[in-house]
Amino acid sequence: MRTFLRVTLTVLAFTVAALALPLTLGGITLSASFENRYTPRTDGISPQPVRRAHDPAKPTAVVVVGNEGAVVSDTLAPFEVLAASGAFNIYTVAPEARPVTLTGGLDLVPDFSFADLDRLLTSAAPDVVVVPALPDLGEPTTRPVTDWLRLQSSKGTLLMSVCSGSGVLASAGLLDGRRATAHWTRIDGFDDEFPAVDWIRGTRYVDDGDIVTTAGILSGIDGALRITERFAGTETARKAAEDVGWAHYSPGASTPMPQNTFEAADTVVGFNTAFRWDKPMLGVLLTTGIRELELAAVFDTYGQSLAVETTAVGVDDTPIQSRHGLTFAPRGTPAKNDVDRLIVPGAEAAAKHAADGYSPVYLHTGPGFPFDAVLQDLVRTTDTATTQWTARTLEYPTGHLALSGTAWPWTVTLRPFGLAVLGLLVAFGIRSRWRDQSPARGPGRVSRTTR
Structure with missing residues (x-):
């Protein structure tokens, strides 16, 4: 029994030694990888946006970003599509009038704060609000955005989410009892977190009347073209798709697609x-x-x-x-x-x-x-x-591209195994040193220290 216990403890100790370095160093790098995506600037500058002419005869569409940032393509892709259509006054808006960091360290200066937009529209709601994925979904810092979205919805605004932006709408209670979609990496989690929503898979967007939700990232282009169809017609949407170079436009309906899984x-x-x-x-x-x-x-x-x-x-x-x-x-x-x-x-x-x-x-x-x-x-x-x-x-189709290169990052893949071997060598060294310095014990043996 003692032998079994000793062997078990030894195996456990060497397992811990093998895992310690990969888990510790990998965990530090993993945390930094995600934190760096929204690293805010620290110089305190706050440039002013350049104001654009507002045409009261056109509907107004805005892309809302949070004070903590937003996913860059969720924000900029629908913006360019709606701008290219020529059918909208199109702006970016945030709770506060200061630069916000989009993924990758791109600092956007929003066109308006919520208060400034309210003054521009004389308290009327924008016709369209696009909601990208926000990094602080579910945190108290999103409350200014979710409160504002509920207010715009009550005024009849058409809401459109991109990617995990549907989680922002769901957290605001705006998707309860509705059909919606989301990015394939998040939709299963949303299914558990927001069970009152009918989550739809295998489509680039879901049009549910006054709310349109899209799947992952570049599916936001399809959603923006759907919005353009509803306000300005199919021909305008087709021209906008051509202008931005999007070859996957499907007039009048969402394109089915295979549902990605891990x-x-x-x-x-x-x-x-x-x-x-x-x-x-x-x-x-x-x-x-x-x-x-x-x-x-x-x-x-x-x-x-x-x-x-x-x-x-x-x-x-x-x-x-x-x-x-x-x-x-x-x-x-x-x-x-x-x-x-x-x-x-x-x-x-x-x-x-x-x-x-x-x-x-x-x-x-x-x-x-x-x-x-x-x-x-x-x-x-x-x-x-x-x-x-x-x-x-x-969620970008790449069948037209020749994406060939090194098959796998083998050098990177071998690093955790190298760390595991290093941990084992350290553990063996410590064990050998401890055994060399410990007095011999057992029947028939004389301790070196008591001869």
Whole structure:
């Protein structure tokens, strides 16, 4: 019995030794990977947005972001679609008038605070409110947003959520008794958390009258085109889809799609988040006139991979305006930031060679949807498994792309096993040292110290 107990304790001790380093170091890196997605700026600057003309004859659509930020493509993709349609006054709005951080370190200066928008519309509600995924879903910090959404809904606003933004609507009680959808990684959890909602899978959006919900990330484009159809007709929506380069427009109905589920290859994201300690830092150059989708493509593709980090930089510290008038504030210049690569998104910036003095990588030098070039760069600089995970997370069809590269991040994958071996070697060393320093005991043996 004593022998069995001793063997059991020894096995347990060596198991703990093998797991200690991978779990400790991996846990630290994992936590930092998610925290860095919304790292707020610390310089205290608060630039003002550039005001755009308001046409009272057009319906007004707004994309709401929380004080803690929002997912970048959930925010910018519907914004560009609605702006490209020409059918709306389109703005961004937040509880407070200060910069908010979108995923990947892109600082958006909202067009209006809730109070400012109220004054612009003379207390009327906007016609459309788009709700992206917020990082603080379920936290008290979302209350200004959920309270405001309930108020707009009571006034007859058409609400549209993108990705896990449906969780924001559900937490506000606005989806009870309704059909809705969400990102495939969250919908099962929402099913448990919000049982009063009829969660629908295998579709890019669900139109339930005065609330439209969409599935993951780029499904927000389909939802925005549906909104455009309802306000301005199918032909206007078709032209908007062509303008933004979206080849998957389905007039009048949502396109069915296979419901994604977690697969064995998706473990790559665990290795990327926990054991890729040498993630390259990409400086993303902000240039005036850039399309909102070109920005979203860079920050969300690299960001969703969890294999690369990004930060927004500018040729100087001056805020820039995107094609449809949004204001973004860079975090310094390439010279002031320690970046491994300088990425320059935007076809216009590439045509103008906007950053030739910095040895940049121009991404959008050819035709295609803005996410195509970024996914192709990602597969060249990481691996196929990471890139396929990213595309599935974005819910972006990639059948038209040749995404071939290194199959798997083997170096990163071997790191936890190397740490486990190191832990075992340390444990063996400690055990051997302890045994060498312990007096011999047992029948027929004489202690070294009592001869």
